Amino acid sequence: MNDRDTTIAELKEAVHQLCLRKGWGVEGVQDPQHIAMAMTVEMSELLEHFQWLNPPEVRALMEGRDPERVALIAEEFADVMMYGLQLTRTLGIDVTQQVLRKIDIVDHRPPKNYDPKR
Numbered sequence: 037m038n039d040r041d042t043t044i045a046e047l048k049e050a051v052h053q054l055c056l057r058k059g060w061g062v063e064g065v066q067d068p069q070h071i072a073m074a075m076t077v078e079m080s081e082l083l084e085h086f087q088w089l090n091p092p093e094v095r096a097l098m099e100g101r102d103p104e105r106v107a108l109i110a111e112e113f114a115d116v117m118m119y120g121l122q123l124t125r126t127l128g129i130d131v132t133q134q135v136l137r138k139i140d141i142v143d144h145r146p147p148k149n150y151d152p153k154r
């Protein structure tokens with residue numbers, strides 16, 4: 037299974053089945069408030085892998101020269117994503133519809149003029 041042959045619905049179900057196997061939540065459904073808070077913790081864990089990196093170290097990540105760190109980042113990203121999938125499943129949010137809707141909103145938003153001198 038990979039991004040090309042797996043739907044978001046299948047990922048939501050896989051995470052739900054994990055919750056059921058682990059006995060998390062009520063019938064595999066956890067409190068969305070708790071999920072949102074846990075997502076933030078996992079996002080912080082992801083950010084830790086970028087903390088204090090200098091530009092050459094960041095370039096090394098992007099150019100595939102630090103696969104060990106990328107693997108750690110991928111694992112934390114998976115934690116964030118799994119909570120996101122749980123959250124959207126619990127609240128009945130269609131990820132595809134919402135991402136496409138948001139792309140449309142951003143696409144039609146006037147550009148923000150960033151002035152570094154301000």
Ligand SMILES: [Mg+2]
Binds near residue numbers: 078111112
């Ligand atoms: Mg984690």
